[in-house]
Amino acid sequence: MSNTDKIVLTGIKPTGxxxxxxxxxxxxxxxxxxxxxKTFMFIADLHALNSIHDSNMIKQHTYEIAAMLIxxxxxxxxAILFRxxxxxxxxxxxxxxxNVTPKGLMNRAHSxxxxxxxxxxxxxxxxxxxxxxxxxxxxLMTADIxxxxxxxxxxxxxxxxxxxxxxxxxxxxxxxxGDTFKxxxxxxxxxxxxxxxxxxxxxxxxxxxxxxxxxxxxELKKKIMRIxxxxxxxxxxxxxxxxxxYQLYKHFASQSEIAEFAEMFRAGGMGYGTAxxxxxDKINAVLAGPRAEYERLMANTAEIDAILAxxxxxxxxxxxxxxARVKKAMLG
Ligand code: ADP
Ligand code: TRP
Numbered sequence: 001m002s003n004t005d006k007i008v009l010t011g012i013k014p015t016g017x018x019x020x021x022x023x024x025x026x027x028x029x030x031x032x033x034x035x036x037x038k039t040f041m042f043i044a045d046l047h048a049l050n051s052i053h054d055s056n057m058i059k060q061h062t063y064e065i066a067a068m069l070i071x072x073x074x075x076x077x078x079a080i081l082f083r084x085x086x087x088x089x090x091x092x093x094x095x096x097x098x099n100v101t102p103k104g105l106m107n108r109a110h111s112x113x114x115x116x117x118x119x120x121x122x123x124x125x126x127x128x129x130x131x132x133x134x135x136x137x138x139x140l141m142t143a144d145i146x147x148x149x150x151x152x153x154x155x156x157x158x159x160x161x162x163x164x165x166x167x168x169x170x171x172x173x174x175x176x177x178g179d180t181f182k183x184x185x186x187x188x189x190x191x192x193x194x195x196x197x198x199x200x201x202x203x204x205x206x207x208x209x210x211x212x213x214x215x216x217x218x219e220l221k222k223k224i225m226r227i228x229x230x231x232x233x234x235x236x237x238x239x240x241x242x243x244x245x246y247q248l249y250k251h252f253a254s255q256s257e258i259a260e261f262a263e264m265f266r267a268g269g270m271g272y273g274t275a276x277x278x279x280x281d282k283i284n285a286v287l288a289g290p291r292a293e294y295e296r297l298m299a300n301t302a303e304i305d306a307i308l309a310x311x312x313x314x315x316x317x318x319x320x321x322x323x324a325r326v327k328k329a330m331l332g
Contacts, residue, residue: 001151004036009150009184011044011084011141014061015052018068019210020283021195021203024251027213029189030154031072034079040148040315041069042084046140050133066304068213071294082311084144089319093143094136096326100172101139110161111137142166146181147319154187177329195251196244199228214291217284224280225273234271245275252286 010030018027033039043062052058062083069081084090106112112135119128133140138161145153145166153163163186170181194202197209204210211223227244240246240262250258261278264270297304 006037006151007040007149008033008037008152008154009040009145009148010154011042011047011144012065012069013044013048014058014065015048016061016205017064017212017214019197019203019205019212020248020251021197021210023213024195025189026154026156027069027072031069031074033154034075037078037152039079040082040150041074041079042082042144042311042315044144045083045085046090047084047137050131050137063298063301063304066308067294067297070297070304070307071214071290073290076307076311080311080314081307082315083308086308086312087147087315087319089147089316089323090140090143092323093147093319093326094140096330097139097143097146097169097173098136099330100176101142101169102172105165105168106135106138109135109138109165110158138162138165139169142169145184146170147322148315149182149318149322150184151182152187153184154189157188160186160188173326173329180325180329196247198223198226198244200244214287214294216291217288220284220287221280224276224283227276229272232272234274235268237268238265238270240265243275245272245279249279249282252282257282 008030030039030041034041043065045058045062048058048061052061066081066083070076074081112130115130115134116126119126119130141159141162142165145163146169153166155163163184166184170183174180197203197207198211199207199209201207201209211220215223227248229243229245232238243265246261246265249261253261261275265275
């Protein structure tokens with residue numbers, strides 16, 4: 001099987017607008033891969049339920065993720081874009097897979113362990129605030145992966161263990177009931193490198209140093225102007241590799257623009273204020289089109305609903321086949 005024949009699958013949890021780090025590190029490569037590979041891309045609203053108990057918020061965030069992917073130019077011929085909860089087969093496969101999943105595996109899941117560690121650190125009961133949605137999170141994720149016969153699952157490093165669990169569970173199932181599931185493979189994107197945030201550390205929700213992907217122009221400018229720099233004077237020569245401004249610029253400009261910008265740093269004579277303005281103009285030029293399309297879609301959610309309904313129809317066709325195979329193997 002050539003690489004482009006492989007079925008790619010990924011879920012994005014609707015928990016708020018992604019930042020530029022998520023965009024460069026995860027979304028952009030996914031959208032690129034969807035140009036050549038059949039891709040299942042769903043909004044993992046069921047996975048958000050263990051932490052978000054406000055239906056309006058889930059619905060709003062689901063629209064945001066869908067609109068964002070469409071606005072970024074996701075190829076909707078190769079990519080099946082849908083809402084996880086729209087496919088009834090997922091709830092069924094989840095229930096069936098419970099019976100071949102060892103409890104001990106769930107005890108070791110990062111998502112659950114992180115919650116336990118936090119409770120222990122706070123002196124609370126280890127399971128305080130842990131619902132079964134969180135505890136069995138990896139089983140639902142396994143169901144997602146196996147339902148659509150995925151070969152490749154691109155994920156961030158924090159989700160790799162969950163994909164390995166999907167392989168374990170598929171293995172237990174195949175061992176018990178005969179060859180039913182393909183073995184999915186986790187793929188961790190490393191080649192883009194880490195995108196720095198406003199304070200120079202990795203851009204991350206946890207550090208409160210992010211720039212939202214579709215921040216309105218004014219906010220984008222304000223954030224960029226707040227990037228922390230050292231105290232070099234405009235005339236001083238500067239090392240571009242030590243500058244967050246340059247590190248961000250690299251992800252948006254062409255090769256020749258990047259070389260030119262680096263040279264301006266090294267030569268001296270360009271102050272950080274000027275460098276920030278150049279960075280803002282570049283990011284804004286690249287993102288203004290998709291941002292306008294995003295805003296248009298968010299004002300026309302019926303259009304998003306139609307795209308998600310079409311995706312659900314296509315996803316369901318595959319899901320029905322897989323579920324029938326699993327039920328036959330387990331129930332005769
Ligand atoms: P956060 O650190 O903000 O919580 P997540 O862990 O939710 O971000 O990351 C989601 C995806 O985005 C992952 O695939 C991750 O590798 C990618 N990603 C997040 N932050 C960055 C960054 N600063 N640079 C590159 N990729 C990133
Ligand atoms: N658990 C993933 C996250 O938190 C989202 C997700 C749900 C997912 N189902 C998936 C990712 C299946 C890959 C494959 O980011």
